[in-house]
Amino acid sequence: MKTAAPVPERTRGGRLARFAIIIAILLVVLGLIVGYLLQPQRASALLLDRVGSALGLRITASGQASYRLRGTPQLVLHDVVVQRPGDASALLRAERVFVAVPWSTIRARGADLTVQRIELDAPILDVPALQRWLATQPPSETRIPTLTNGLRIRRGRIDNGDWAIDGIGVDLPSLAPGKPLHTRLQGRYLYPPTTLPFDLDVALTQPANNAGMAVIGKATLEGDGWKLPAQVYLVGPLHLGDNGISISPAKFGLSARYISANSNLPFVLGAAGPLRFDKAVWALDPAAMILHGGDVIPDTKAKGALALGPRLVLRLQGDIAAWPDVWPALPPPLSVSTSPMPFSLDYVGHVDFSEAASLTLRRDATTFDARFKLPAILDWIDSGMSGSPLPPLTGHLQTPRIEIAGATLESVEVEFKDDPALPRTATPAPAKP
Numbered sequence: 001m002k003t004a005a006p007v008p009e010r011t012r013g014g015r016l017a018r019f020a021i022i023i024a025i026l027l028v029v030l031g032l033i034v035g036y037l038l039q040p041q042r043a044s045a046l047l048l049d050r051v052g053s054a055l056g057l058r059i060t061a062s063g064q065a066s067y068r069l070r071g072t073p074q075l076v077l078h079d080v081v082v083q084r085p086g087d088a089s090a091l092l093r094a095e096r097v098f099v100a101v102p103w104s105t106i107r108a109r110g111a112d113l114t115v116q117r118i119e120l121d122a123p124i125l126d127v128p129a130l131q132r133w134l135a136t137q138p139p140s141e142t143r144i145p146t147l148t149n150g151l152r153i154r155r156g157r158i159d160n161g162d163w164a165i166d167g168i169g170v171d172l173p174s175l176a177p178g179k180p181l182h183t184r185l186q187g188r189y190l191y192p193p194t195t196l197p198f199d200l201d202v203a204l205t206q207p208a209n210n211a212g213m214a215v216i217g218k219a220t221l222e223g224d225g226w227k228l229p230a231q232v233y234l235v236g237p238l239h240l241g242d243n244g245i246s247i248s249p250a251k252f253g254l255s256a257r258y259i260s261a262n263s264n265l266p267f268v269l270g271a272a273g274p275l276r277f278d279k280a281v282w283a284l285d286p287a288a289m290i291l292h293g294g295d296v297i298p299d300t301k302a303k304g305a306l307a308l309g310p311r312l313v314l315r316l317q318g319d320i321a322a323w324p325d326v327w328p329a330l331p332p333p334l335s336v337s338t339s340p341m342p343f344s345l346d347y348v349g350h351v352d353f354s355e356a357a358s359l360t361l362r363r364d365a366t367t368f369d370a371r372f373k374l375p376a377i378l379d380w381i382d383s384g385m386s387g388s389p390l391p392p393l394t395g396h397l398q399t400p401r402i403e404i405a406g407a408t409l410e411s412v413e414v415e416f417k418d419d420p421a422l423p424r425t426a427t428p429a430p431a432k433p
Contacts, residue, residue: 056136058083061097072116074100084133091129096121100149113145120153127160144207147175156187162310163191163280181207191280191310194351195222204238213238213247223352226263226375230256236275244278252284263378267293271306281309289316295326296381302345314347320361326381328391332403339364359395370395370416392418 049059063078075098082092098119105114156168169186181204189196200217214235221228236250251272258265273287285305292299302318319340323330341363349355353374361368372393380392397414 056084057091057133058085063095072100072102073106074098084129084136087129087132089126089129091126091133092123094120094123113143115145115147117149118147118151120151120156122155122157123153124157124159127158144177145175146177147172150174160280163189165189167197175207177208178206180205193224196220197222200232209239209241210237212236221351223350226258226260226352228256228258230254234275244276246274246276248274248276250275250284260375260378265294265296265378267291267297279309281307283307289318293324295324296378298322298324300343302343308351311348312351312353314345314357316346317342317344319343333401334363334366334399337364366397366399368395368397372418390416394418 059080059082061077061080063080065075065077067073067075077097078095080092080094080097081090083090096119098117100116100118102114102116105112151170151172153168153170156166156170158165158168165187167186167188170183172181172183175181183202185198185200185202187198189198196219198217198219200215200219203214205212212235216233217231219230219232221230231254233253234247234250236247239246239248249272251270252275253268253270255268256266258267268291270290271284271287273284276283276285283306285307287304287306289302289304289306290300291297291302299321300318301321302316304316304318305313306316307313319342321340322338323335323341329335341361343362344360345357347353347355347357349357356371356373359368359370359372361370370393372391372395376392393416395416397412397416399412401408401410402412403409
């Protein structure tokens with residue numbers, strides 16, 4: 001039996017030397033790689049490239065970048081741009097993005113969506129660009145992340161071409177699937193010439209479709225020369241879908257005040273029905289409404305439809321409980337009647353009611369059809385009706401009997417004509433036999 005010849009010491013030493021050299025080279029290469037990755041700009045670029053590739057997006061951060069690995073890993077990026085390749089518009093831009101993610105989430109590689117905190121400074125979301133990207137994505141399961149230390153957004157903006165929301169502020173303390181959610185939302189809805197600043201507290205029973213929602217806070221509808229500050233309340237199940245946002249059934253209430261150069265009119269409004277938001281239009285249809293006003297605005301119950309967007313749309317039918325005392329006094333026998341006054345109101349125009357509205361009003365056997373502009377009526381009332389005893393409207397009154405200055409007229413028809421160039425007149429039509 002032969003035995004292996006011993007390896008010469010010089011040969012063994014040469015092998016160890018070569019092995020040591022290889023290890024040294026590997027350590028140098030590894031050091032160079034680690035040194036490269038530990039440069040925040042390069043590490044963030046690699047991370048954003050991989051995330052963007054997975055989403056079919058190009059994500060860049062041209063500003064300063066930094067991160068921390070000790071404790072909870074944190075990444076801070078500046079001047080972030082998220083864009084679909086080939087699209088002319090970025091779907092998201094942000095001055096600053098801060099993300100803190102636990103090591104357990106990183107090791108889970110997507111199985112765990114727990115994030116400690118997210119902060120966005122001056123993000124701008126382009127809705128058409130977002131929709132174009134979403135159209136390229138396959139259907140997937142919606143997964144709600146967990147934010148243990150919440151979300152904060154400052155100076156945000158949403159752009160959708162003809163409308164926008166700017167000055168967006170969001171303070172969300174925490175988020176978790178199946179858990180109640182509470183957040184504060186601030187911003188200003190812009191649809192020129194109308195704006196709607198708001199400051200709202202929003203609560204959801206859970207972050208999921210058809211969860212119960214409650215909203216309470218302040219909002220002010222503003223136009224050219226007028227504003228409508230209000231305390232608002234909204235409750236109902238929230239649904240987010242391809243056709244916009246819906247809350248059905250929704251219960252809506254506001255305590256508001258219409259303020260213009262010559263008017264300061266308080267009122268309280270309650271409404272119920274399916275509320276939808278789509279293509280920059282809020283619509284409540286069919287709607288049931290109750291209105292309680294002050295001296296000028298009558299107490300009213302109505303049903304119909306409301307829509308607020310590029311135009312205000314009102315199509316209402318209901319009853320006016322009583323003739324307001326500050327309105328021009330009705331002649332007998334209308335003045336002694338206590339019957340409610342059925343009415344129908346149709347308006348399509350600017351939000352400030354500066355365009356003509358159509359009104360049909362009835363009490364007992366008397367009917368009145370009119371077209372009017374609400375600001376002109378309010379100015380006439382505020383002036384104490386000193387300029388003219390007749391309101392600035394065009395209309396037709398028909399009544400079987402009326403008493404004026406001690407005289408009784410029967411089968412009366414009166415035409416009202418409002419012409420800015422002429423004194424307002426009420427012309428009796430020929431009496432019927």
